[in-house]
Amino acid sequence: MKSTENNHSILLHKHGLKVTPLRLAILDVLGRHHSPLTAEEISTKLKDVDFDRATLFRSLKTFNETELIRAIDLGEGFMRYEIVCEKHDHHHHVMCTNCKKIEMIPFCVPPQISNHLLKVGYTNLSHRMDFFGLCSKCS
């Protein structure tokens, strides 16, 4: 058993989820990639595993709810999913509008905005911030 597989078993177990071949495979795929993948992309990369689309979506939903992965909506009309890792807890992305490459960016929203919103009565604040543009290769 590879160590990543073992890690993922432990991870699943920790979150009270059962360890199945498909789930390990999904986490394996997500763990191998630094940028968020679509259900479609995950499917393609799961070529050695026999599985059903509905189950994939169900697993992704469960993983997202237990915060094992994070669902990301970049306005493409479908979701992307990335594995949650302590190193890159909360972060934002830039996406190339041409080649669709997605990178993390080391900045967050200005605290000024959250402060303003708290001041006018908002609570339980969260936010989304994404950038789009042509990457250096596509420019």
Next chain:
Amino acid sequence: MKSTENNHSILLHKHGLKVTPLRLAILDVLGRHHSPLTAEEISTKLKDVDFDRATLFRSLKTFNETELIRAIDLGEGFMRYEIVCEKHDHHHHVMCTNCKKIEMIPFCVPPQISNHLLKVGYTNLSHRMDFFGLCSKCS
């Protein structure tokens, strides 16, 4: 003819679009509301007009492409649309996660981020930034 109707006729004409009852009605509905509406909400408010859903979506698409309106994706699984007005050119929103009230916020992303992205080779930059939380009433 009401002055808003007249304004919208001129607006459509300016953008090279034909003036039809449905289009005037859509712009009328959007013009009356300060927060972005869904296709569903627009439909409901068009109760006096006889129209087809496909045509509504086609009009919204056309309006968005000609920048008469702006399509907004707040990650709800459907689009929202707001009329473009010079006063509030580019702006961002806060949405109450409970009552779905949407407000404009008078802040934009820090220039630091765009500068960083330009420095690493990105061009044609754009961005999205939205806040979510419980509004003062729902808190």
Next chain:
DNA sequence: TTAGCTGCAAAGTATTTGCAGTGGT
């Protein structure tokens, strides 16, 4: 007159659900 707009019906895309069987723990 003639593009552009429209209604109708059907299709498309991403995701979800019901149900009965299987498999992890």
Next chain:
DNA sequence: ACCACTGCAAATACTTTGCAGCTAA
């Protein structure tokens, strides 16, 4: 053994498309 997980098929939600007729300019 029990319940979470699974496959299969069908359904859902939002939006788009093809086509033929209509209408604003």
